Amino acid sequence: MRRIGSVIIPLFTVVLILLLDRKPSGSLPALGRLLDPVNGWAANATTEGDDLELSLKELKQAVTVWFEERMVPHIHAENASDLYFAQGYLHARFRLWQMEFQTHAAAGRLGEIIGEKWVVDERTKQRKNAILEFDRGQRRKGMIYAAENSLKEMEADARTKQMLDAYTAGVNYYISSLSFRDYPLEYKLMGYAPEPWTNLKCALLLKTMADDLTGYTEDFPLTLLREQLSQAEFEFLFPQRLSESTPVIPEGTRFDVHSLSVPDAADDTVWSQLSQSSLAVRHFSERPDAIGSNSWAISGTHTVCGAPILCNDPHLGLNLPSLWFEMQLQSPEMNVYGVSLPGAPGVIIGFNDSISWGFTNNYRDVKDFYEIEATDRNFYRLDSVLKPFDKRVEIIKIKGKSDYVDTVLYTIHGPICYDTSFPDPLRTGKMFALQWMAHRGTNELLAVQLLNKARDYVSFTGAIMHFQCPAQNMVYADRAGNIAMWGQGQFINKWKDQGRYVMKGNTSATLWGADIPMMENPHVLNPPQGYLASANQIITDSTYPYWYNGYFYDFRAWRINEILKENLPKDVAANMQMQNDVVSVLARHSVSKLAQLASFEDSTILPGTWNHALDAKSNAATNFQLFWAMFYDRLWKETYKNAIAPSPERTMQLLNLDSTANPYYAQMKRAAQEVREVFLDSMGKLKNSGQEWYKVKGTQLTHLARLDAFSYKNLEIGGWGNTINAVKKTHGPSWRMIVEMGKDSIVAWGVYPGGQSGNPGSKHYSTFVDHWVEGQYYRLLFLPNQNNQDNSSIRYVWNLKP
């Protein structure tokens, strides 16, 4: 007995240690490594907030970093290389795991760190590995191909080469200083280690942004609808230009120069035919109607202080760690403040000592699909010629499994995104290639660098000529008193309807044509109306000479232009209020119509007296939002279940037509009547769980690895994707900024939903969340460009010495 015990006990000990030392498959971490407080979890229970002396050998000269209480770093460097080195070092120090995770995701490398995740596919009812499907999708879209193309451009320009090299060196300096104990907590939880940073990863991050902002497409559903509907009905329900739109570039702005003439439209034989495909499936991504943004600028002639005011709030995924990292960068060439993207050098949105700028997404369509006629896996047809495919072998690593190899074929129209082995949303079995502006080698980083240094409108326009994709509406205000707006990006001189539907790839008639010179992009400087606004609406009125289509939104633009026109916010406080406005234009124009159609006896259900504000605690907001969602779904689902529905904007317009002029009146009435009971039933259920809008909406800040313990749920905040304060469940204003560009001083305010530290163990992980929820702002500390500061807001100083 004793003999057996003397074997079993040591054996058990060894097995126990082995089990605790490695990560089991599934979501459990390696418990021994994690629970050990010396090297594991408690090493991440940090106490930031100290003065530090750091010796960073690769620096050329000394660098000083001042921190305020909020842990916003203000970097002062004596040369550009040191500046970006320090920025890379700080990004890594505060956000390393996020930087790597986002770029792993961009490159389709999640399987390497997560392994597999088996789920049941909604359509096919078959089990599939969702992680592998995601990784393959990234490769099929050509994400790495695109990043490599841009990297070539960025490294070919000495200015951005130096910027990237220094930044990457800074990140790697930090990574190489780490032992297991210092790893961000997520590495300990997920059981892997950081790898060296590369310039390519910066490019991948920028391509992720391009994908997020230009990735949405309606080519497939619109192709189906065009085939199924009469031309008149199609144009009536899906107008390319919504009547009553208020374009980004104000109506009446003159478009002087256009050096290219619009090509003649191709004949009707150039479209891919999809109608034979199964009509029972529907798998188009829902319109992400909160990946948008607001910006406006108000001329100094209208403001109390006499200085222009610029406001911007880009709406993106609400995650923790936040997408943004706030900082100030100083070198002999620049003094700039704003938000940066951990993983890329420079300040993306912000202001410097001369100008301020902001971005909203410009939804012009730059992503087109082509049906490819292949003879086999080697050749495809173009006109009468057989052309060979280029092949790119994508090796996808899967943790604990053998590699998955996907050979992606490349054509003159771009990579084959869909084929039988990676089916398209309609499962046609056809081959489709993806032609996408994001595939091009472009150097947005140069635009960022030049923007950060820009001194006036001329240098601003010079800078943004390098910003090709993702196209952005760029709002501008400077201390000289100018305001401006550019619908900026690289666009193709398309013929009418080119790329709106899936095209045949076997004819050169559908090839993308010439680039529109970027100086000819729609823009306006100091318009007579004294203000400018963009909120993802259509870019121009119909006088713009070039043809374009896109995925535009109008509700926020309507509301913003209404306020600017009728009740212009003259000071910072009024602009703060405006950024937090939750009035729903949709509700205003449809609530009483819906009440009427549904013939509710109880007038408090959709009350006519309601102010149409989607306030956090409003019950009326919940009623309206729920009823609208049910009504909208019922109204169009039957008819357009195979495709997209007419936009909510268009639906609202139809709802407001006189019943005799509205061919859909009977259908609308029926839909409202049909959802009435379900609606009343769910209202009854809500009585118990809480009817307030924020409870029903459930806004959350989700940790990037979807760990609930590191996420914030059910935030008490109002709004929706169609209100200025565009807070949906998982998307919303990712950075609210207001800058007053005074001649004597710059006064700026900002807030983002997160905190400077990416470490869930830091008190700075979520410091700004409450302020953001409440619509409060921080006064931004813009330090003068000098190497000594005596500002009382400075709490900590880090001296980085070579």
Next chain:
Amino acid sequence: MRLIIAIILIALLSFAAEYFFSWWSLAVICFGVAIFLRLCFGSAFLAGFLGIFLLWFIVGALRDSANDHVLSSRMAQLFGLSGAIWFLLVASLVGGIVGGFAGWSGAIAGRYLFVNRS
């Protein structure tokens, strides 16, 4: 008395060892101390268990209080525990069990060594 010395020795040496080596170096310490102090099975287990339990609890608690319980609360939530203190206790328990069995193993090895010698 020997037990108390063993506990203190294990805690201090494991703390030092963990700084330079992986977390499981604590098992080597427990094993070694049990041999060195010629502990019997029961004392060896107890010394290993308490030495590591206390070490992990104290290191965890000190860092946690400096951190205002920010991380321990989140870790507790991650493991479905009702409060930060429970996380600290459970974590320390895991370390304690490893330490205990490593000590016990040490005592077994010690018995063989010394029995063979005498």
